[in-house]
Amino acid sequence: xxxxxxxxxxxxxxxxxxxxxxxxxxxxxxxxxxxxxxxxxxxxxxxxxxxxxxxxxxxxxxxxxxxxxxxxxxxxxxxxxxxxxxxxxxxxxxxxxxxxxxxxxxxxxxxxxxxxxxxxxxxxxxxxxxxxxxxxxxxxxxxxxxxxxxxxxxxxxxxxxxxxxxxxxxxxxxxxxxxxxxxxxxxxxxxxxxxxxxxxxxxxxxxxxx
Numbered sequence: 334x335x336x337x338x339x340x341x342x343x344x345x346x347x348x349x350x351x352x353x354x355x356x357x358x359x360x361x362x363x364x365x366x367x368x369x370x371x372x373x374x375x376x377x378x379x380x381x382x383x384x385x386x387x388x389x390x391x392x393x394x395x396x397x398x399x400x401x402x403x404x405x406x407x408x409x410x411x412x413x414x415x416x417x418x419x420x421x422x423x424x425x426x427x428x429x430x431x432x433x434x435x436x437x438x439x440x441x442x443x444x445x446x447x448x449x450x451x452x453x454x455x456x457x458x459x460x461x462x463x464x465x466x467x468x469x470x471x472x473x474x475x476x477x478x479x480x481x482x483x484x485x486x487x488x489x490x491x492x493x494x495x496x497x498x499x500x501x502x503x504x505x506x507x508x509x510x511x512x513x514x515x516x517x518x519x520x521x522x523x524x525x526x527x528x529x530x531x532x533x534x535x536x537x538x539x540x541x542x543x
Contacts, residue, residue, distance in 0.1 A: 334543060335409045335507035336399065337391035338481075342383060342416075342539035344368040352386070363388055366541060371441040376416045376539070378442040379449065380478050381498070383541060387483040394483035396543070400428040400494050403463045410466070411503035412496060412543040414479060422503045423479065423496040423543070427456050428464040433489045438480060450474075456495055468497070481543070494543070505542075 341356045343365045355361035368374070369382040385394035399405045412423035431438055437455045453473055457465055468476075477498040485492050 334411050334413070334503070334505040336396035336543045338366075338394065338396055338412075338541065338543040340366040340385075340393070340541060342366050342368050342414075342541050344370065344372070344374055346370060348384065351384075363393055366393060368539070369439075373442075376414075376498075378477075380442050380452070380480065382439065382480045382482055384482050387485070387492075394481060397428075397481060397483050397492055397494050398485075400425070400464065401461060401492070406464050409543070411505075412541070413502060413505075414498060414542075415540040420502050422499045422501045424466070424468075424499055424503075425494065425496050425543075426466050426468070426478070427460040427495040428493065429456065429460045429495070430485060430490060430492050431459065433484075433491050435491070438482070438491075438493065473497075479541075481541075 343351045343354075343356060344367055345351055348367070348370050351365040351367035353360060353362065353364055355363070356365050364386050366383060366385040368376075369384065372378050372381050387393070387397065388395045400409065406425070406428055410425050412425065414421045414423055433439070437452055479496050479498055481494045481496070482491050484490065
């Protein structure tokens with residue numbers, strides 16, 4: 334919550350299609366937000382990886398780098414992931430930077446307990462300073478994680494926001510502020526284009542919102 338990330342989550346047989354395809358199936362340089370092809374489409378994996386381009390003007394995952402700021406990270410703790418017909422809470426755990434071929438992050442979901450423990454240790458050790466929200470070890474061991482992944486200014490670099498998926502949902506304390514901002518933007522647009530209206534309907538079975 335408190336970002337502009339509020340999109341349908343797509344998925345294809347590979348991780349290439351939605352790099353240049355929007356949620357309506359049309360060509361788009363911005364692509365779509367999409368679940369890694371290796372993940373099950375029912376979101377039952379213990380580790381979910383969701384990809385998106387880092388775009389200007391807060392589009393797609395353009396806001397993920399805001400979590401690099403310690404104050405922003407501290408003040409933006411929750412989000413929402415909609416799947417299986419209901420909303421699930423996201424509790425933000427970490428922000429870190431890795432390489433695009435980092436196998437601990439991007440290898441196929443592995444239910445092996447040793448691999449899982451190695452991933453948890455890796456996240457703790459590689460999170461940016463003061464960008465890891467500690468939870469009890471027992472809870473972390475049993476957690477389900479979603480990893481939001483986008484590019485950095487470096488060719489092979491990736492930046493990640495890691496969140497715990499929980500059944501509990503959280504109040505969006507930024508919603509009122511966002512609605513006021515959007516209302517002002519809509520009013521300004523209508524004033525400038527009083528004779529033109531554009532409507533866009535995006536339908537998705539999965540939605541991610543931070």
